Amino acid sequence: MAISRHELVCALDTLLRPQDVQDYCPNGLQVEGADRIRKVITGVTASQALIDEAVRREADAILVHHGYFWKGEDPVITGMKGKRIRTLLANNINLIAYHLPVDIHASCGNNVQLGSLMGLSNLAPAKGVKPEGIIYTGECSEPVLASEFKARLENKLGRSVLHEGDAGDRLETFAWCTGGGQGYIEKAVAMGADAFITGEVSEQTIHVARELGIHFFAAGHHATERYGIKAVGEWLSSSFDITVDFIDIDNPA
Known part of the structure; x- marks a missing residue:
């Protein structure tokens, strides 16, 4: 089974209410990919390692706590950021991120x-x-x-x-x-x-x-901060007939 990208983002917005907080980044859909969502990978940060795992698992969307486009960062899409976004676009993977809404x-x-x-x-x-x-x-x-x-x-x-x-x-x-x-x-x-x-x-x-x-x-x-986005993914899995897998990319920080 699958749901539309619009349905997925609307459900997450309804749950997490990003409009209620002033944040340091855009919350919700950050990079547009496939229209239909069958498999979602969740993780703490949209690192290259997490993206590569999502590609390997043929995911349609990645849902994270730490996404991209933070206030004050260089806006150009080059280097590490360019590689990450090229990988998402080349594989038609949506990137969805919620920062403070997942904290609170x-x-x-x-x-x-x-x-x-x-x-x-x-x-x-x-x-x-x-x-x-x-x-x-x-x-x-x-x-x-x-x-x-x-x-x-x-x-x-x-x-x-x-x-x-x-x-x-x-x-x-x-x-x-x-x-x-x-x-x-x-x-x-x-x-x-x-x-x-x-x-x-x-x-x-x-x-x-x-x-x-x-x-x-x-x-x-x-x-x-492993447990919030994991819990949101579990909520998604229980609410919709889609596959949701949490991937923990080790980080000692």
């Missing part, structure tokens, strides 16, 4: 998915932070040692995690923002969270954590 969605979003993966309860968007859902909060049913929580993260994500704080402290309340969300650490402090989790770390983040007394975990940009 209430059921499929990166933040709520990561909270569930961490085994936290009372998951909720942080109040007073826009767009709503860019930071989530939650808690453990019982306080957990910081060292045990770090081990939990590493086990769930399959990678090493940077932790700043006393390993013997007990943590109960958490705030997090997947990906490159380290700049929100002071908002997490203002919320009274015991710990803040994100993907990346900057030099100043460690000083903020030490001086303001909050535990900080950097668990990887890619690793913390």
Whole structure:
């Protein structure tokens, strides 16, 4: 079975509501390909490796969290970007991307998915932070040692995690923002969270954590953002009679 490209994009727009957020890139269809969609490949980033895998699997569309045409980037279609787009066009593959809408969605979003993966309860968007859902909060049913929580993260994500704080402290309340969300650490402090989790770390983040007394975990940009687009793909598969496969292209960042 197959659906039209228009039907696919409209369904995703209805689910993710990109019109509700101001983003750093266009959300939705970025490169036009086949009119009829039978197979969709989902992944975190529209890298050449993901495109090549989509070609190998004879996909009609790629759905990603990190697509193209970011604000401030060189607009010319040359070099690496040129090769990626030529491969899409030559193989009639649609590229569909949603950035912030996939971070903040209430059921499929990166933040709520990561909270569930961490085994936290009372998951909720942080109040007073826009767009709503860019930071989530939650808690453990019982306080957990910081060292045990770090081990939990590493086990769930399959990678090493940077932790700043006393390993013997007990943590109960958490705030997090997947990906490159380290700049929100002071908002997490203002919320009274015991710990803040994100993907990346900057030099100043460690000083903020030490001086303001909050535990900080950097668990990887890619690793913390695998689960939103995967959940959106699973929603597509359950909503339409099409094949949807998630491909995880390893990235240690």
